[in-house]
Amino acid sequence: MFAVTILGNNSAIPTLDRHPTAQVVTCNEQLLLVDCGEGTQLQITQYRIRRSKLRYIFISHLHGDHYFGLIGLINTLNLMGRTEPLSVYAPPELEQIIQLQLDCSGTILKFELSFVPLLPGYSGLILEDKDLRVSCFPTQHRISCFGFSIEMQKRKRKLIPEQAKAYEIPAAYFSKLQEGADYQRKDGSIIKNDWVTLSPGKAKRYVYCADTIYDVNLLPWLKDADMMYHETTYLHDLEDRAAERYHSTTVQAASLAAAAGVKKLLIGHFSSKYTELQPFLDESRPVFANTDIAEEGVSYIV
Amino acid sequence: MFAVTILGNNSAIPTLDRHPTAQVVTCNEQLLLVDCGEGTQLQITQYRIRRSKLRYIFISHLHGDHYFGLIGLINTLNLMGRTEPLSVYAPPELEQIIQLQLDCSGTILKFELSFVPLLPGYSGLILEDKDLRVSCFPTQHRISCFGFSIEMQKRKRKLIPEQAKAYEIPAAYFSKLQEGADYQRKDGSIIKNDWVTLSPGKAKRYVYCADTIYDVNLLPWLKDADMMYHETTYLHDLEDRAAERYHSTTVQAASLAAAAGVKKLLIGHFSSKYTELQPFLDESRPVFANTDIAEEGVSYIV
Numbered sequence: 384m385f386a387v388t389i390l391g392n393n394s395a396i397p398t399l400d401r402h403p404t405a406q407v408v409t410c411n412e413q414l415l416l417v418d419c420g421e422g423t424q425l426q427i428t429q430y431r432i433r434r435s436k437l438r439y440i441f442i443s444h445l446h447g448d449h450y451f452g453l454i455g456l457i458n459t460l461n462l463m464g465r466t467e468p469l470s471v472y473a474p475p476e477l478e479q480i481i482q483l484q485l486d487c488s489g490t491i492l493k494f495e496l497s498f499v500p501l502l503p504g505y506s507g508l509i510l511e512d513k514d515l516r517v518s519c520f521p522t523q524h525r526i527s528c529f530g531f532s533i534e535m536q537k538r539k540r541k542l543i544p545e546q547a548k549a550y551e552i553p554a555a556y557f558s559k560l561q562e563g564a565d566y567q568r569k570d571g572s573i574i575k576n577d578w579v580t581l582s583p584g585k586a587k588r589y590v591y592c593a594d595t596i597y598d599v600n601l602l603p604w605l606k607d608a609d610m611m612y613h614e615t616t617y618l619h620d621l622e623d624r625a626a627e628r629y630h631s632t633t634v635q636a637a638s639l640a641a642a643a644g645v646k647k648l649l650i651g652h653f654s655s656k657y658t659e660l661q662p663f664l665d666e667s668r669p670v671f672a673n674t675d676i677a678e679e680g681v682s683y684i685v
Numbered sequence: 686m687f688a689v690t691i692l693g694n695n696s697a698i699p700t701l702d703r704h705p706t707a708q709v710v711t712c713n714e715q716l717l718l719v720d721c722g723e724g725t726q727l728q729i730t731q732y733r734i735r736r737s738k739l740r741y742i743f744i745s746h747l748h749g750d751h752y753f754g755l756i757g758l759i760n761t762l763n764l765m766g767r768t769e770p771l772s773v774y775a776p777p778e779l780e781q782i783i784q785l786q787l788d789c790s791g792t793i794l795k796f797e798l799s800f801v802p803l804l805p806g807y808s809g810l811i812l813e814d815k816d817l818r819v820s821c822f823p824t825q826h827r828i829s830c831f832g833f834s835i836e837m838q839k840r841k842r843k844l845i846p847e848q849a850k851a852y853e854i855p856a857a858y859f860s861k862l863q864e865g866a867d868y869q870r871k872d873g874s875i876i877k878n879d880w881v882t883l884s885p886g887k888a889k890r891y892v893y894c895a896d897t898i899y900d901v902n903l904l905p906w907l908k909d910a911d912m913m914y915h916e917t918t919y920l921h922d923l924e925d926r927a928a929e930r931y932h933s934t935t936v937q938a939a940s941l942a943a944a945a946g947v948k949k950l951l952i953g954h955f956s957s958k959y960t961e962l963q964p965f966l967d968e969s970r971p972v973f974a975n976t977d978i979a980e981e982g983v984s985y986i987v
Contacts, residue, residue: 396761396764396765397726397727397757397761398730399727399730421723421726421754421757422723424699424723425699428700428701429701445789445790446790447756447790451753451756454749454753455699455723455749455753458697458749459697459699462697462698476785477789479785480782480786480789483781483782483785484747484782487747487776487778487782487828488747488748488749489827489828526789526791
């Protein structure tokens with residue numbers, strides 16, 4: 384299971400039906416939170432996300448609509464008795480912001496909270512786990528900002544059941560085959576793993592482009608992604624305003640998706656000035672057909 | 686017009702239908718915000734509070750459920766183009782918390798934001814305006830915490846229309862009479878103001894007790910208030926837990942209201958463990974009859 388659940392799809396000023404940016408990425412049994420605008424903890428409750436499975440948090444940049452909800456979430460996790468560690472990947476100043484607030488309230492966390500600083504301009508692998516690999520890359524915004532590339536490791540080889548049966552391998556041994564083991568028969572002969580399984584295939588990849596001006600330099604990070612999220616703060620007619628504020632438009636996001644050859648594009652971070660979102664689709668789809676609005680509460684399979 | 690509108694009535698962990706503490710006090714044309722838990726800016730939108738009239742914010746203490754929403758509110762006011770000054774009365778560390786977050790996002794406010802530090806243990810007058818007088822007093826909580834006494838100045842004297850007419854004072858002069866002026870007739874004789882008006886009467890007063898353990902030392906601040914808000918985090922059976930966490934119960938809040946001779950009691954800051962609030966009324970009213978639940982979205986006239 385590799386999916387992205389949208390908790391917020393609005394830009395800076397929240398509205399009653401659109402919240403600031405936050406997304407939960409589900410990688411099998413693990414949950415990752417990407418950005419955490421004000422109210423994220425309530426969206427987590429609203430959409431019945433299992434808080435206890437949350438292990439990693441990625442904060443793209445320190446504009447408030449991407450992180451003001453983090454201190455509240457941390458506080459609530461603590462009050463609810465969390466003991467599992469939690470790692471936050473973020474621009475380095477965030478640690479001070481959070482620690483200062485914990486200190487002022489006399490809060491001593493009952494779980495280990497660690498910060499991994501993302502230094503300005505850094506790109507590369509930041510996390511490798513049994514299920515996933517996460518890299519970050521800088522985007523061009525008004526302050527230091529990062530996108531994230533999240534790859535779910537395909538660890539299990541694909542069993543060819545007919546072959547395994549033909550070699551008389553007992554079904555109880557199949558899960559070992561998927562992990563890559565050979566099989567030794569009673570007569571001592573070896574059945575090589577690759578006679579009865581296929582390679583796991585390519586790992587699936589989701590790329591989150593955070594807040595960014597239209598920037599073709601992102602293409603190497605987007606190339607062939609299975610799903611890509613790109614902001615479309617404005618419709619096409621406000622291209623100049625978008626550039627001025629280091630944001631992007633529908634047509635720009637869709638063009639990048641097309642150039643990168645991704646399979647699917649999610650768009651979000653809509654300016655509060657828009658009450659209707661259909662025009663965002665109407666402008667994006669002619670440029671890149673497989674575009675969807677990042678709708679709050681909806682999970683998109685990568 | 687002197688009224689209190691409840692934006693949040695829950696304690697630390699917000700729920701889908703109860704938000705952390707925030708109240709708006711309306712004094713004629715001015716709005717005061719008392720505490721500002723996460724999501725307060727959305728509650729302000731939800732209940733159509735006129736942000737532009739907000740001039741003073743009072744933060745009782747630095748537990749997150751009383752201030753995590755402040756940075757988001759300030760940010761939004763700035764994005765909406767506010768230019769009027771805003772004053773925040775709060776424990777001194779709050780200024781650093783807010784300034785750090787503004788700095789990290791490269792935000793330069795377009796309005797004047799000033800902080801008035803409430804030093805541990807301080808009590809006394811902190812604000813006197815044409816319409817109101819606000820004092821603070823320390824409450825006993827786990828960290829430095831303040832209650833607020835808000836008094837609406839009754840500035841206008843009460844006209845006795847029959848008397849004014851009997852002295853042949855023109856109606857166009859009545860507003861001057863209400864401001865305390867004497868009247869000089871054409872023949873030079875003086876009509877003394879107090880022949881035709883009555884004193885403005887006692888100023889109305891609202892007392893907000895913030896988070897506090899049951900504490901009879903608060904009584905001098907509560908005495909004869911027109912309305913008093915007192916937390917009831919727990920029902921009566923959890924009196925021990927309340928004391929341990931420096932919170933109060935229904936019976937304790939109601940007893941204080943009765944002892945202080947206030948006219949009305951509002952209760953709130955309910956623990957998230959309670960899904961039903963009726964038991965809070967059922968326990969409070971036998972001790973102090975004029976008790977109401979501080980219901981979100983409801984305005985209570987002082």
